Amino acid sequence: MKSQGFFYLRPMTLTALHKLFLEHPKICTDTRKIEKGCLFFALKGPNFNGNAFASNAIEKGAVHAVIDEKEFHVEGKTILVENALETLQKLSIYHRNYSNAKVISLTGSNGKTTTKELIHAVLSKKYKTIATKGNLNNHIGVPLTLLSIQPDTEMAIVEMGANHQGEIAFLSGISQPDYGYITNFGKAHLEGFGGVEGVIKGKSELYNYLLANDRYVFMNADDPIQRQKLASYTKKIGFSTHDPQYYIIRPIMTNPFLEVAFDDLQVKTQLIGEYNFTNCAIAITMGKYFNVPVEDIKKAIEAYRPQNNRSEVIEKNGHRIILDAYNANPTSMMAALNSFKAIEGENKVLFLGDMFELGDAAHEEHQKISEAIGNLGFETAYLIGDNFGKTENGYPKFESFDEIRDYLTKHPLPPSTILIKGSRGMALERLLEIL
Template identity: 60%
Template structure:
């Protein structure tokens, strides 16, 4: 959500006076704080909303009264609070419920069957697709390592790694197009945006290529990150994965699925960190906590020119690996 919000703001701010949520201040405190930054001359406010239980988005909509909305995806995040995947879908769809009942407008990823189903019959929707001609077409050229896409006859080379960032770029493009921003400006904004705050950050240090994606993690984002890392044409690939939080009764199963996937992709080394990963059956290096990881890395002789993916939930704070 946060990367998408940043991209949308980057695009819209080329032509409008905008304000946007700082960082990921997206809850019942963050949303009002964002609204308080709106000035008399502000033309567009980009407000990020997050939730970990039902009725939260509904409440935030009552506060913000949005005119437009976009849901990034319906991933396996906050399963504990939502009570499962169906709860996630229902909770996030509260944004659609508000916009439809208020006769507002929705932006959508038309390649997502859940979004299509939820918006079936609703006419005030504007979407993008890689295949469906009735929606605005955007083509993914490649993601080796950065997302490279084509809109009409314009090629956009982003600084975002991973195919999972393709739809984030698409959302910014379709919203920019809706607000009549010229493609050269959209291209400039996306190409200028460089991720930070531990979100898909690329760090070159001591001859190693590090993908720092340690801001947060859930089973959906972890899966696509691993699959993308697998396709990356780089040498000596090493995984450092931390626990995923707020999964409730699904935690053990979801951690086992990720452990199995990591093992199946034949990386040079797989290091799992945390009490939840400790419960998995895996042939990976399995460490209890960050201190154990630090001890291990202090003794570990990294292969030259290693490529390292670091990903875990916020509470794991795996960005500390860079200090080892």
């Protein structure tokens, strides 16, 4: 029987599927993480087929499994659809519109997850708020975030990531945000976007959705790209260090932790680097716009502590380590270097790993970073990976993590102030075990 474009072994409309979801409001896509009473969606990937695990999911406690290959049918327990992923996405749209929660979507080249966590911390002081878990910000993660909206949820913060044109437009169509924010436009995923102009075009797809649907835009009014693109748009809320048309928020110092000022308040964060200023500023802006008491805004930001290898400060064996190894691109790498240069510390040491997804710009961008190290006056730097290995500079280079591990085992560092930064694939947090 056909219903709303899907074939089922038993009749079920999208409305009926949503009703079933409300009765069992837990979604699982991984049989290793099955929760009793959940709905299992059999998704597919290059190296796996979730349909083959449907019966296992049911055995582990899933109340139903949504499959798209009928040979894996389990009588009375499976719902057969044309495409399990598309069904998950359409169910999330249905639930988003069923809910009364306001949706805030955000994207950008750098700082998305930290910004999302700060906004969540601030808005949670007044509202029932949910947010994307970790960085589950793709075509699967965004639907799962929307489906985590509870009956009492008032605010839903949805992080959206992309590395190609069209992805943000697609995710915006799923999340249908009431408000949106772009952290910045940087040199990230240049290979997929086709250069910096491609990044600006791709990330601006969120603006395109908001403007086309007469929704509200949050902005960094000191960012010339944002200011230009939103010049004639009236539904905008922003922050600036100097423009009185917007909320005035200023950085005070970063030595090493960032401090910011607004409304005669001084906020002492646990975040390293001035590059985190805009992340804090937009959280303050949203807090003020949504009438969160300013003292609660201050408390929320001061209590936030970065995790998951994002600008963490670690004291270990006499070292003071800034671990910023979650990801890297040329923009975030330069920001980290400039910030590290500005902070006080004895015997500064850099461990920098390759930046991925730069395509034809990889050699040029790695060479620029290697030259910047010297221009900023850093004497000790260790460069790790194939791309840094091809650069011309006087710093020691290591093709692999095994090489730098062996070197440090034989040449342990004296107590130092250390920055560790590289792309996720480099997994440079492993250096902590050696240091």
